[in-house]
Amino acid sequence: MTDERYIRLMNSEIDGQNTPDESRELERYLDAHPDARRCFEELCDLGRVFSDVPQLDPPPGLTDAIYAETTGRENRRARRDLFAAVREALRPQPQLRPAYAFVAGLLVGLGLLCVVSVTVLRGGPEGAYRPYGTMVAEKGELLNSQCVPLELPELFGGVCFEHTTNSVDVHLGLSAESEVEIVFEYDDEVSFEGYTALDDGRHSLSVNPNMMQLTHSGDCDYNLHFRDGRKTGSVIRMKILAADDVVFDEAILPEGGGGS
Amino acid sequence: MLDDSKLVSRAIGGDQRAFEAIVQRYERTVFNVAYRVVKDQDDAADITQSVFIKVYRKLGSYDPRYRFFSWIYRITVNESINHLKRTKRRAEVDCGPEARGRGTPWESLAQTEKSDFLQNALMVLKLDYRVVIVLKYFLELSYREISEIAGIPEKTVKSRLFTGRQLLRDILVRQGYAR
Numbered sequence: 001m002t003d004e005r006y007i008r009l010m011n012s013e014i015d016g017q018n019t020p021d022e023s024r025e026l027e028r029y030l031d032a033h034p035d036a037r038r039c040f041e042e043l044c045d046l047g048r049v050f051s052d053v054p055q056l057d058p059p060p061g062l063t064d065a066i067y068a069e070t071t072g073r074e075n076r077r078a079r080r081d082l083f084a085a086v087r088e089a090l091r092p093q094p095q096l097r098p099a100y101a102f103v104a105g106l107l108v109g110l111g112l113l114c115v116v117s118v119t120v121l122r123g124g125p126e127g128a129y130r131p132y133g134t135m136v137a138e139k140g141e142l143l144n145s146q147c148v149p150l151e152l153p154e155l156f157g158g159v160c161f162e163h164t165t166n167s168v169d170v171h172l173g174l175s176a177e178s179e180v181e182i183v184f185e186y187d188d189e190v191s192f193e194g195y196t197a198l199d200d201g202r203h204s205l206s207v208n209p210n211m212m213q214l215t216h217s218g219d220c221d222y223n224l225h226f227r228d229g230r231k232t233g234s235v236i237r238m239k240i241l242a243a244d245d246v247v248f249d250e251a252i253l254p255e256g257g258g259g260s
Numbered sequence: 261m262l263d264d265s266k267l268v269s270r271a272i273g274g275d276q277r278a279f280e281a282i283v284q285r286y287e288r289t290v291f292n293v294a295y296r297v298v299k300d301q302d303d304a305a306d307i308t309q310s311v312f313i314k315v316y317r318k319l320g321s322y323d324p325r326y327r328f329f330s331w332i333y334r335i336t337v338n339e340s341i342n343h344l345k346r347t348k349r350r351a352e353v354d355c356g357p358e359a360r361g362r363g364t365p366w367e368s369l370a371q372t373e374k375s376d377f378l379q380n381a382l383m384v385l386k387l388d389y390r391v392v393i394v395l396k397y398f399l400e401l402s403y404r405e406i407s408e409i410a411g412i413p414e415k416t417v418k419s420r421l422f423t424g425r426q427l428l429r430d431i432l433v434r435q436g437y438a439r
Contacts, residue, residue, distance in 0.1 A: 050397035237274035
C-alpha cells in the first residue's frame with residue numbers, strides 16, 4: 001500500500017507543486033515501488049481523460065432567453081419589427097401625391113404660424129428660449145456625433161448626441177400627444193449644466209445627481225448640455241417612459257453606436 | 261477584444277452591449293460547469309440563465325479588486341449547489357458505461373460516450389469533491405483560484421482535490437478505463 005506521504009507527493013507532482021527535492025524523492029520511491037508507479041501513472045492519466053471530453057454547446061435559444069431577462073433585447077427587436085410594419089403601412093403611394101403635398105403645406109404653414117406667434121408673444125427669438133442653468137462656454141474637441149430617430153407610438157422625433165472631450169450636448173426634437181418622461185442617467189463624471197427649449201410651455205424639468213428628467217408633451221425642440229469630466233467621453237443612458245412604461249432605453253456610447 | 265474589467269465597467273455604466281459581450285464570453289463555460297455539477301442539460305441551462313440574471317442585477321456590487329471570472333464562477337457553483345439542494349436529486353449513475361467500459365479502450369469510445377462515462381464517474385463523487393475536480397480539470401484553475409471560487413482555504417482545496425482525484429481514479433480503474 002502506498003504511503004500517505006507519497007500519495008500527497010504524487011498529487012503535488014501532478015499539480016506542479018513539488019520542490020525539486022520532493023520530485024527527486026518521489027522518483028526514487030516510484031523506482032522502488034512499481035505498484036505505486038502504476039497508481040501515479042493512473043492519476044496522471046486523469047488529465048488526459050478530462051481533456052478528451054469535449055465541451056457541450058448550450059441549448060439554442062439560451063442566449064436570447066438570457067438577454068430577454070436582462071437587457072431586454074428581445075423587446076427591442078419586437079419594437080423594431082413593429083416600427084418596420086408601421087413604416088411599411090405608411091409608405092408613400094404615388095396616387096396620393098396631391099394629398100401629401102396639401103398636408104405637408106398645411107404643416108409647414110402651421111409651424112411658421114407657431115414660431116411667429118411665440119416670437120411675438122415673448123418678444124423676439126431670445127425670449128422664445130427658456131434657459132436653465134448655463135450652456136457651454138467653450139466646447140472641447142468633438143469625439144463623436146450620432147442621431148437616433150424616435151419613431152414610437154407614443155412619441156415622434158429624434159435625438160442627437162454630441163460627445164466632446166468636456167461635454168455632451170443633446171438635441172431633442174419631440175412630438176407627443178400625451179405626456180412622456182425623458183430620463184437621462186449618467187455616472188458621477190457627468191453633470192447636467194443647462195438647457196434651452198423652444199416650446200409652448202408644456203414641459204418641466206427635474207434634476208438629481210446622476211439623473212435628469214424632462215417631462216414633455218406637445219411639440220418642442222430642446223438643447224441639453226451636460227458637463228463631462230471624462231476626456232474620452234461618458235456613456236449616457238436615455239430612457240423614455242409613457243404612462244410609466246419604458247418605451248425606449250438606450251445607452252449612448254461616446255465612441256458611437258447606441259448600446260442596447 | 262476588451263478585457264473583462266473594461267467590459268464590466270461599461271456594463272455598470274449602462275452599456276448593455278458590454279453586458280451581452282460578457283454573456284457571449286462566459287455562457288458556454290458557465291453552462292458546462294453547471295452541467296458537470298448537476299448532470300442535466302435542462303437544469304444546467306436554467307442555472308446558466310439564473311447566473312447571468314444575478315450577474316446583471318448585482319454588477320454594481322462587484323468588487324473590481326477581484327477577478328471577474330472568479331466572481332461569475334463562484335455564482336455558478338453556488339447556483340448549482342443550491343439547485344441540487346432544492347431538487348434534492350440523488351446522484352443518478354447510469355451503469356451502462358461500466359458494462360460497456362470493460363475491455364473497451366478509452367480511445368475507441370465516441371466523444372459522447374466519453375462525456376457520459378466521465379459524467380457518471382463525477383456524479384459518484386461527493387459534491388464537495390466534484391466541485392473542486394470540475395474547477396481543476398475543466399477550467400484548469402490554480403489552488404488559489406479554486407479557493408476564491410469555492411470559498412474554502414487553499415489547504416482544503418488541496419485535500420479535496422487529492423481525495424477526489426484518488427476516488428475518480430479508483431472508479432476509472434474499476435470500470436476498466438485506467439491502465
